[in-house]
Amino acid sequence: MDENDIRGLVAGVKQGTLSRRSFVRTLAAVGITAPIASQILLWNDVAMADATLEYKPTKAGGGGPLKLLVWQAPTLLNPHFAVGTKDQIASRIFFEPLAGWDKEGNLFPCLAAEVPTKANGGLAADGTSVTWKLKQGVRWHDGKPFTADDVVFTWTYASDLATAAYTTGSYKDIKVEKIDDHTVKVIFKDPTPFWADPFVGSVGPILPKHHFGEYAGAKSRDAPGNLKPVGTGPYRFVEFKPGDMIKAERNPDYHVKNQPHFDTLEVKGGGDAVSAARAVLQTGEYDFAWNLLVEDEVLKRMETSGKGRIDVQPSGNVEFMILNTTDPWTEVDGERSNAKTKHPxxxxxxxxxxxxxxxxxDSIQKYIYGRGGTATASFVNEPKRFKSSKLAYEFNIDKANKILDEAGWKMGADGVREKDGKKLKYVFQTSTNAPRQKTQAIIKQACQKAGIELELKSVTASVFFSSDVGNPDTYTKFYCDMEMYATTQPQPDPERFLNQCVSWEIATKDNKWLGRNVSRWSDPEADKAYKAAQKELDPAKRAALLIKVNEIFCEANILVPLLSRTNVGGCLNNLMADLSGWDVTTWNLGSWYRS
Structure with a gap:
């Protein structure tokens, strides 16, 4: 299929002779993934679908309670401080972006009246700006109107380095202008091929100026709204016990007709993935369980109860390890793993x-994750056009031993290699979870056969993924030699995902360890390729630049990918949930209903 064939299909969709779904399926048959197919339609001014879930309730409310399990318990409710996915999920209940990403990788308007296109005047032809028209009649939970002032404020708040927001990278290099009360214009310094980052998806929720205006910059952590949110979402805040539970009630003024279906919402944190799966699939005590990081064979046995089902969504997420090239055991400038230091x-x-x-x-995939992941050597795996065809993995103990021999690491009497008085002994940490502990054990066993000793450390998930700057065991502190976790690709385009590989995103004490580059390693060529990709309007050239960034970090074995992860959730059989592998679980929570 060549460019002319694709143009013909696009014309068919515009004329109504070909459905959008058929277009996506046709391109998928020749290797073009659904997110990319949808982006082709978007850039050709073809309207996206109104929803990914057919919503059947004819009135809001009446659905009773909705009970969710997020076993990695949320600890805060400000989306711009939400380092961990658990906090992003919790924040999104209350705060909404201008648009989110559906399961097919389409932009889906939320607080925006429509998705910007060239046809509706939203996208500048030269790629230097995007104009968003806002929904009218939207109110914050306290009754105040939502306006363009809130959008502009969110930009100033997140772009202020003193705020130390997790989302700063998406806002610091743009300018946002208010056109009128319901129109804003985002201006980029240079032509920007991927414009759907600020105000979109997990980095995009809008904050109310009248609640956060006095708490921008250095006062940002003192805002009451960090724990008692006033948003525009389908549910209003009732109660929050950090690390335990969230309670909310139906928003009677929600801006989507006949939504939400449920009257109350409870999000329970704590416990573990196995007990969460059991509470939905076997006992039916809860409606939905997030992130069922459980051996697939265990999940299959639970499904036989007939009460619940597993929902698997393709995503760009990846389970991976980081090998620390800084010194995690020596403190410099008040922090360990300082980028100025060197690992022994x-x-x-x-x-x-x-x-x-x-x-x-291969064994990790086969015996542990099953439907939950596919073995990979690439940090970026979806969409396929951004995946490296060059990176490959191999399991070879003999080759590993040979490499260490040639590098001068001699086997000691205790079975541990050493060189110049330095031993290959490491602390390897991850979150407390059966599949991850089993993965650790598999890796430790193989390392022993090559003279490498691993001390395995597991940290409670609510701590490991916490945004608490005072906790030494968070994954962003990286106070160990090696660590393993999954990272979320928040959109079908990997540009923002790969800012984990640039020098200006290094996590430090100064940015409260909210920098995206947890490894602290950087490479001038990776920085150069990333910056070039941010301006490159040719899709093929841009993809090649982003692939180069991925390859530099993977070939240096700084980022060591293990599995391309799917999103695995558990649903009661009568729960209709709109889930997306390109956005957080609660991205379209208002559309959930009981059949």
């Missing part, structure tokens, strides 16, 4: 290469 042994490329060869990805 993991700074040696040979050691990192050997460790990568000691990971049996």
């Amino acid at each position: 042994s993991l700074s040696d490329p040979a050691v990192r290469k050997a460790i990568n060869l000691l990971i049996d990805r």
